[in-house]
Amino acid sequence: MGNAWKIGSVWGIPLRVHYTWFIILVLIVFSLIVSVSPAQGYPLWGRVTAAVITALLFFASIIIHELCHSLVAVKNGIPVKDITLFVFGGVSQITKEASRPKVELFMAFVGPLSSFALGGVFSVLDYLLTIGGFELAAFFAGYLAFINLLLGVFNLIPGFPLDGGRVLRSIIWMVSGSYDKATKAAAIVGRLVAYIFIFGGIAIIFGGFWGAQWQLPVIGPVNWFTGVWIAFIGWFLDNAASSSRAQTVLKESLKGFTARDVMSEGCPSVAPDLSVGRLVHELVLPSGKRCALVLEHDSVLGMVTLANIKAAPRENWDITPVKAIMTPKDRLMMVKPETEAIKVLEIMDENDVNQLPVVEDGHVIGMAARDSVIRFLRTKSELGM
Numbered sequence: 001m002g003n004a005w006k007i008g009s010v011w012g013i014p015l016r017v018h019y020t021w022f023i024i025l026v027l028i029v030f031s032l033i034v035s036v037s038p039a040q041g042y043p044l045w046g047r048v049t050a051a052v053i054t055a056l057l058f059f060a061s062i063i064i065h066e067l068c069h070s071l072v073a074v075k076n077g078i079p080v081k082d083i084t085l086f087v088f089g090g091v092s093q094i095t096k097e098a099s100r101p102k103v104e105l106f107m108a109f110v111g112p113l114s115s116f117a118l119g120g121v122f123s124v125l126d127y128l129l130t131i132g133g134f135e136l137a138a139f140f141a142g143y144l145a146f147i148n149l150l151l152g153v154f155n156l157i158p159g160f161p162l163d164g165g166r167v168l169r170s171i172i173w174m175v176s177g178s179y180d181k182a183t184k185a186a187a188i189v190g191r192l193v194a195y196i197f198i199f200g201g202i203a204i205i206f207g208g209f210w211g212a213q214w215q216l217p218v219i220g221p222v223n224w225f226t227g228v229w230i231a232f233i234g235w236f237l238d239n240a241a242s243s244s245r246a247q248t249v250l251k252e253s254l255k256g257f258t259a260r261d262v263m264s265e266g267c268p269s270v271a272p273d274l275s276v277g278r279l280v281h282e283l284v285l286p287s288g289k290r291c292a293l294v295l296e297h298d299s300v301l302g303m304v305t306l307a308n309i310k311a312a313p314r315e316n317w318d319i320t321p322v323k324a325i326m327t328p329k330d331r332l333m334m335v336k337p338e339t340e341a342i343k344v345l346e347i348m349d350e351n352d353v354n355q356l357p358v359v360e361d362g363h364v365i366g367m368a369a370r371d372s373v374i375r376f377l378r379t380k381s382e383l384g385m
């Protein structure tokens with residue numbers, strides 16, 4: 001997900017905020033300030049402070065929900081790349097699929113469960129504050145209880161990438177014993193749910209319009225807004241479903257292939273003292289190669305990629321040796337020729353790299369790169385395979 005800023009990290013998992021999150025934050029603060037009835041009697045500064053604290057607690061609630069997913073993932077040996085908050089809540093970037101349906105079911109279910117638990121905690125708080133006579137604080141605790149329960153219910157909708165989609169898939173997976181069948185079935189249900197939202201939203205928009213024409217009591221901008229919002233959620237769910245479909249197609253077409261099949265053979269090698277400037281002009285630009293191994297007396301010192309070159313200040317290219325900007329061998333991820341092609345892509349995702357050296361008996365025999373995988377798939381589809 002682009003346009004997201006890192007705001008911190010928990011247990012080594014980076015927390016990011018997508019710019020669409022701010023839309024929701026502003027909406028929540030604004031609606032809390034203006035629309036709440038028991039708060040009307042309080043001074044503006046009191047309402048603003050309470051609204052901001054409430055919005056931040058909501059923000060914390062979503063992080064707790066995502067951390068619950070991440071905790072189960074990490075405990076089961078599944079790495080979590082980051083947690084991103086965006087307009088519909090949060091998403092944990094879990095780069096690997098669970099290997100057993102039970103793990104997936106538990107990993108998906110703890111999210112909504114934590115939201116329900118938070119809803120319970122805020123309900124109790126609401127009750128205690130009400131009997132204590134803290135009207136404004138009680139109102140906001142009640143709001144947090146409601147929104148957490150809503151979040152739990154929303155996430156149980158059986159469409160990818162919502163938790164409900166994963167719960168559904170893991171159950172079908174458990175019953176049928178086939179991960180692929182379960183993914184396909186869950187994607188179809190996800191699509192169906194998406195269309196129900198889109199058409200339901202449109203019906204509400206026009207229902208509100210006709211309601212106004214016939215002067216029915218349930219009308220007004222709220223209905224119109226709700227309809228647009230519901231249709232928008234449907235559109236989002238449909239988009240997410242088609243991207244998870246694309247992921248499945250990719251997986252299927254790479255099935256049975258290994259790193260050796262998708263790599264480009266050989267890999268340019270350079271001496272550690274070659275300047276970055278010469279590397280760019282003599283190798284990268286003429287050959288279009290995006291990476292090179294740094295070798296000294298036939299042993300690998302590291303690898304230099306376009307990303308390394310771009311990170312080095314351009315005015316220093318001619319005086320910087322490649323060994324100063326390379327990724328050293330001990331931090332270099334490598335794969336074996338027999339590693340599954342889909343696994344190679346997973347390792348790239350987990351480590352945020354675009355290429356991996358393929359090593360056999362201590363020698364680099366080729367380079368598996370994202371673009372070489374794409375080229376491989378294109379050739380395969382052109383041949384109708």
Ligand SMILES: [Zn+2]
Nearest residue numbers: 111112155163
């Ligand atoms: Zn969740």
